[in-house]
Amino acid sequence: MSGCLLVINPSAGKGEAENIQTEIEPILAKHFGEVTVKYTEGEGDATKFVDDAKEMDAEAYFVVGGDGTVNEAINGLAALDHPMSFGFLPMGTVNDLARALGFPKEISAAIKGLKDYQLQPLDVGKINDQYFMNVVGIGAIPHAVNHTSSEEKSNFGFLAYLKDGVQAAIKEDSAYYDVTIDGTTYRNLKAEAIVIGLTNSVGGFEKMFKQAKVDDGKIHFLALQGRNTLKLVHELFQGLINGDISEAKDAWYETGEQIKIALSESQKEMETNVDGDPGPELPIELSILPSKLSVMVPKA
Numbered sequence: 001m002s003g004c005l006l007v008i009n010p011s012a013g014k015g016e017a018e019n020i021q022t023e024i025e026p027i028l029a030k031h032f033g034e035v036t037v038k039y040t041e042g043e044g045d046a047t048k049f050v051d052d053a054k055e056m057d058a059e060a061y062f063v064v065g066g067d068g069t070v071n072e073a074i075n076g077l078a079a080l081d082h083p084m085s086f087g088f089l090p091m092g093t094v095n096d097l098a099r100a101l102g103f104p105k106e107i108s109a110a111i112k113g114l115k116d117y118q119l120q121p122l123d124v125g126k127i128n129d130q131y132f133m134n135v136v137g138i139g140a141i142p143h144a145v146n147h148t149s150s151e152e153k154s155n156f157g158f159l160a161y162l163k164d165g166v167q168a169a170i171k172e173d174s175a176y177y178d179v180t181i182d183g184t185t186y187r188n189l190k191a192e193a194i195v196i197g198l199t200n201s202v203g204g205f206e207k208m209f210k211q212a213k214v215d216d217g218k219i220h221f222l223a224l225q226g227r228n229t230l231k232l233v234h235e236l237f238q239g240l241i242n243g244d245i246s247e248a249k250d251a252w253y254e255t256g257e258q259i260k261i262a263l264s265e266s267q268k269e270m271e272t273n274v275d276g277d278p279g280p281e282l283p284i285e286l287s288i289l290p291s292k293l294s295v296m297v298p299k300a
């Protein structure tokens with residue numbers, strides 16, 4: 001095993017991703033030897049290119065792009081029995097995984113830090129037949145995210161659109177769920193929104209699951225119940241709730257390794273959002289692949 005496949009999404013990071021190539025390529029060459037560069041052209045390329053890396057017997061697969069590109073890369077790597085080392089430079093607007101891994105905020109500092117990286121084990125989540133690295137949302141929040149254009153998001157800011165979207169969606173999206181966590185089934189759980197996370201950074205907010213570690217082998221499950229959901233969402237995202245989320249009124253927090261979620265009988269369809277993009281409709285089955293990947297983390 002040697003060499004590195006460097007995959008660049010030229011549309012990420014306001015067109016800056018291409019310029020990054022000249023800076024990162026020599027660093028990767030020093031670590032892994034020969035570097036082969038590929039540019040993505042559209043959806044799914046960062047997943048497909050993992051096959052090329054496997055054929056090359058590459059030691060590392062490195063992507064430059066936003067969370068969408070990182071999620072695609074993870075979908076390719078997690079399907080391998082023995083994935084090669086994974087690296088990335090966060091060029092998106094949210095960069096949840098980089099936040100969770102404690103990357104420096106400045107991209108130049110992240111590049112510098114990769115001269116002397118460390119390999120961090122990383123859990124990967126599975127939802128039905130796809131993989132996720134960070135978050136699955138169900139109910140009011142994904143409804144708001146899935147139905148808001150990116151212009152609206154950047155014009156009004158994340159919290160503003162979330163607030164409006166959640167407010168509108170809560171009226172119609174309060175639903176009853178059957179949830180099975182590690183073999184125990186809870187029936188007719190009423191919830192306005194469900195958030196499932198693997199790391200402490202959800203949608204750019206770093207205090208949602210304070211105690212979550214990227215390699216704790218756990219899925220963190222939070223159901224928000226009651227009329228105060230909107231207030232609770234706000235407080236959680238702002239980190240206003242002290243201590244454990246499980247102490248919060250109207251919130252039900254659990255962790256598990258296998259989680260099934262279905263709508264209780266005869267209800268309408270319910271959509272999900274997976275790592276920021278629309279995901280499968282319910283029912284869903286989630287599981288955790290503990291320390292499935294080894295990810296390059298820049299040294300501070």
Ligand SMILES: Nc1ncnc2c1ncn2[C@@H]1O[C@H](COP(=O)(O)OP(=O)(O)OP(=O)(O)O)[C@@H](O)[C@H]1O
Nearest residue numbers: 011012040041042043065066067068069092093094
């Ligand atoms: N050459 C290209 N031109 C335009 N779009 C591309 C190209 N290559 C990949 N894409 C698209 O870019 C998307 C991923 O973008 P990116 O990595 O910036 O993630 P993101 O989720 O938009 O990030 P964020 O929301 O954090 O800014 C994929 O959906 C893919 O279809």
